[in-house]
Amino acid sequence: MDLHYWLIQTFNGISYGALLFLVGSGLSLIFGVMRIVNLSHGSYFLWGGYIALSVIGATGSWALSLPVAAAAVAVIGLLMERLFLRPLGFDPLRQVLLTVGFAYLFQQGALDIWGGNNLEIETPDVLSRSIVVGGLYLPLYRVFMIAMALAIGGAIWLVMEKTRMGTAVRATVDDAQMARGVGIDTNRISMLIFALGAFLAALGGVIGGAFLGVYPGLDFEILPLAFAVVIIGGMGSLGGAAIGAMLVGLADNFGKALFPELAYFTLYAPMVLILAIKPTGLFGRE
Amino acid sequence: MSQRAKILTVALVLAAFGFIVPHTSSFVVLLATRALVFAILALSVDILLGYAGLASLGQAAYFSVGAYLTAILVTRYHFGLGWDFWLLVPGAMLLGAATAAFFGLFAIRATGVYFLMITLALGQCVWGLAYRWNSLTGGDNGINISARPNFGFDLSDERSFFFLVFAFFAATLLGLYVLVRSPFGRSLEGIRERELRMRVLGYNTWLHKYIAFVIAGAVGGLAGVLWAFTNGLVSPDTAVLTTSVDALLMVVLGGAGTLVGGAIGAAIVFGLREYLSTLVPWWQYVLGGVYVLTILYLPMGLMGLPARIRQFRAFADWRDKETNNLAPSPS
Secondary structure, three states, X not given: OOHHHHHHHXXXXXXXXXXXXXXXXXXXXXXXXXXXXXXXXXXXXXXXHHHHHHHHHHHOOHHHHHHHHHHHHHHHHHHHHHHHHHHHOOOHHHXXXXXXXXXXXXXXXXXXXXXXXXEOOOOOHHHHOEEEEOOEEEEHHHHHHHHHHHHHHHHHHHHHHHOHHHHHHHXXXXXXXXXXXXXXXXXXXXXXXXXXXHHHHHHHXXXXXXXXXXXXXXXXXXXXXXXXXXXXXXXXXHHHHHHHHHHHHHHHHHHHHHOHHHOOHHHHHHHHHHHHHOOOOOOOOO | OOHHHHHHHHHHHHHHHHXXXXXXXXXXXXXXXXXXXXXXXXXXXXXXXXXXXXXXXXXXXXXXXXXXXXXXXHHHHOOOOOOOHHHHHHHHHHHHHHHHHHHHHHHOOOOHHHHHHXXXXXXXXXXXXXXXXXXXXXXXXXXXXXXXXXXXXXXXXXHHHXXXXXXXXXXXXXXXXXXXXXXXXXXXXXXXXXXXXXHHOOOOHHHHHHHHHHHHHHHHHHHHHHHHHHHOEEOHHHXXXXXXXXXXXXXXXXXXXXXXXXXXXXXXXXXXXXXXXXXXXXXXXXHHHHHHHHHHHOOOOHHHHHHHHHHHHHHHHHHHHHHHHHOOOOO
16 A cells, blocks of 8 residues: 555545535535425435436437536426425424435336436546546546536535625525524525525436446435535535535545445444534534 | 223224234235334334434434344354244343443434434444444345244244234333333423423433433334344345334324324335335335325324314314305305
C-alpha cells in the first residue's frame, strides 16, 4: 500500500461522495424546510436512473436523459407533496409513514415498467476515457461526477445566499412559524424545495446509473447512505451536506478497503454517535 | 365495548384461529406461522410506538440478533434442537434485551423524527455486521438451518410448529397486555401524551422509555428465534431496513396502541404478499395503496375503523338535523 494506492482510494471516495451529495442535499433541504424524513427519496434516485434509460433508448442521447429524467421525477415529487403530504398538515410521523407507502408503490411501478434485471447506463465515449494527472490514471467519468456536484452545489449555494427566494428558504429552515409571520409563503417554499430535492435525487440516479447500475432494491440501498450524509452534515444545511457526503464517501471507500468485515459498521456507527451527541448534525443549526 | 368484552372477543378470535388453521392446507399453515412470528415483532414495535410514542425504524436489529444467535448455535454447536430449545429462547430474549439496553443508551435521548433516524442508524449497524462479517454470519448467503427442535414434540411437522408459534404469540400478547395495563404502562402513556408534565410530576421519563425499549428488544429477540426456525435461512434480509419498515407499517395499518392491531396488520401484509401474489402480479399496488389510504384516512389504523364509522354516523345525523332545520321549505 503505497502513496499511489491512497491517492486513488481518496479520489474514488471523493467522487462517490459527489454522487452522495446530489442525493443527500435534497433530502437535507426537504427535512430543513418541512421536517419530513422523506423515505421515498431512494425511489426518486431509482426512477431517475430508469427514466434516463428509457430516454436513452428512445433518443440515443445521454446528455438529453439527464435533464429529462430529473425534471420528470421533480414533477412526481411535486405532485406527491401537493396531493398527499400537504393535506396531512404538520404531522411528521404520518407524513414519514406516507412516504414509505409511496416507496413501495414506486418499487412495484418500476418493476412493472422496467422489469427486474440489472441494467446499466452507458456513458458517452467522451467520458469513458481516463486522464493522467501526476502519474495517476483517473477515469474521466468520476472527474465529471465531481465537477457536476461542484457546479450544482455552487448554483444552489448562490441561489440560497444571494437571492430573495434563498433568504426566504433559509428563514423557513430556521423558524417556519416566524417566517410565515413576516409574510413568507412557506407553503410555496416547501413545494419548490420538495421538487428540487426530487430533481437532485433523480439527477444522482442518472449519474450513478453508470457506475452503480440500475436495479430493483437500489432505492432502499441508497436511502440509508443519503441519511448518513444528512445526519453527519446536519439537517437543512447545504454546506453540511457537502461535508457529510465527502465523509461518507471516504468512510465507505476506506472502510471497504481496510476493514472489509466491518465496512458498513464503520459507516453507521459514527452516524449513531453524532445523532446521540448532537442530533442536529455536525454543522446543523439548532 | 367494555374492556371485558374486548378481552373475550380477542380470546375467542384467537381460539378460533388456533382451531381452524391446523385443519387447512399446509400452505396456509405456513403462511399463518410466518404472519404470527411477524405479529410478535409487531407487538414489540407497538409497545414503543403505541404506548411510549416512539417510532422505531430499527426493530429488525433485535429480530436479527435473535435469529443469528439461533442459526449460529444450531449449526455450529447443535444447541437448541432438543430440550435446550427452552434455554435458547430465553437466551435470545436476553441477547435482544442486552442489545436494546446498549442501543437504548444512544437512542432514548432522542425524540420524534430524531428517534426514528437514530434507530434507523442502529439497525443499519447490525445489518452492516450481518452483511459483511462473513466469518460469523456467512455474509450475503446467510446461514441455513436444516433442522427444527424435537423435545418429544416434533417441530419439523408444520402443524406442531404452528402450535408452538401460536402459543408464543398468545403468551407474548397476554404478557404485554398485563404490562400496558400496569402502572408502568399507564405512566408510559402519560409520557407519550405529555412528557414534560410527567417529568414535572416526578416520573423518571428516561428510565420508563428505556425499560420499554429493552422489553421491546427482548420480544424482538423472541420473534427472531422463531423466524430462524420458520424460515430455515437467516440472511442479512432479516436485518435489512425494509424488515423494520414492514413491522412499523403493520402496527400502523392495524392500529397503534392496541396490541392486537399489529397482529391484524401482520395478517393483512402476509396475506396480501404471499397469497395475493400467487393470484395477481400487481399485489404490491394493493399493499401500497392500503398503506397510503390507511395513513390518510384512518390515523388510528383498522382498529380505529368502528370509532371512525360511529364518528361519521354522528356527523351525518347532525348534518341531516341541521339541514332539516335550516333548509327552506321545498317550493
